[in-house]
Amino acid sequence: MSTQLETLPYRHVLTLPTMPSAVRTARETAEQALAEWGVSPRHPTIGPALLILSELVTNSVRHAAVLSPQVTVIYAAGEECLAFAVHDRHPYQPLLHAPATAAGTGTGGLGTVMELTLGLGGTAVVRRDADGRGKSIWITLPL
Template sequence: MGAGLEALPYRHVLTLPTEPSAVRTARETAELALAEWGIDPRHPTVGPALLILSELVTNSVRHAVALSPQVTVIYAASEDCLAFAVHDRHPYQPALYASVTGTGTGTGTGTGTGGLATVMELTLGLGGTAVVRCDADGKGKSIWITLPL
């Protein structure tokens, strides 16, 4: 994690089995954490952030389960920033920005559709950033989303 994200005062880590129920649990945990941290659930960033999180966990459940029996979600926030990561142990690293332009295969059809394109369109539309971070051994990755509040 980058130095800026390490400085975020609020943090929660959740590890779940890579199965469909992980999507709901990750989203419900996010809602609880945001409430505990005093982030208004009606803030215009919260709804899209929960959708982004759900899409990323869904991608891990659909595409990484064969190599990753668990998915880990890291939540972090400050007064003006919300960040989260979804980590699995599948080595594939999607080309995040290609999913928006339609130039990559990503998890969609290569035409800018699908879950990853939605993630990127929402992230960029909110003025946020997205990055894929490879595990040191190259056998897993985290997709980090940072959004302004």
């Protein structure tokens, strides 16, 4: 997918405490932003995208809260593309693995994220903060 994220016309940024309630708030904010941007909630990408987003925020809550009191979600969209990033200030850089195999040997969490992302024809990238003390996981999906 060659879409330049900077060219997407719609953007929203949300910063929340790294607490379990962040998962629901991030998902509800995504639903509201998409509705405002004219993206139908019945579009076949939206259900999986919300699940991916929920999983990434859950990972930040579970694994990064000790070093990252806040999690930031960046939402972006255009006519043919939906993108979002989940950012925390924990230095661990997760490896984005291939999707679960047919034998069901996936790793859960990020394995599920990758299976859904790749199944939709999307991309996933981990971007390290300039100071190396945090990261963002960017997901880009076609609409």
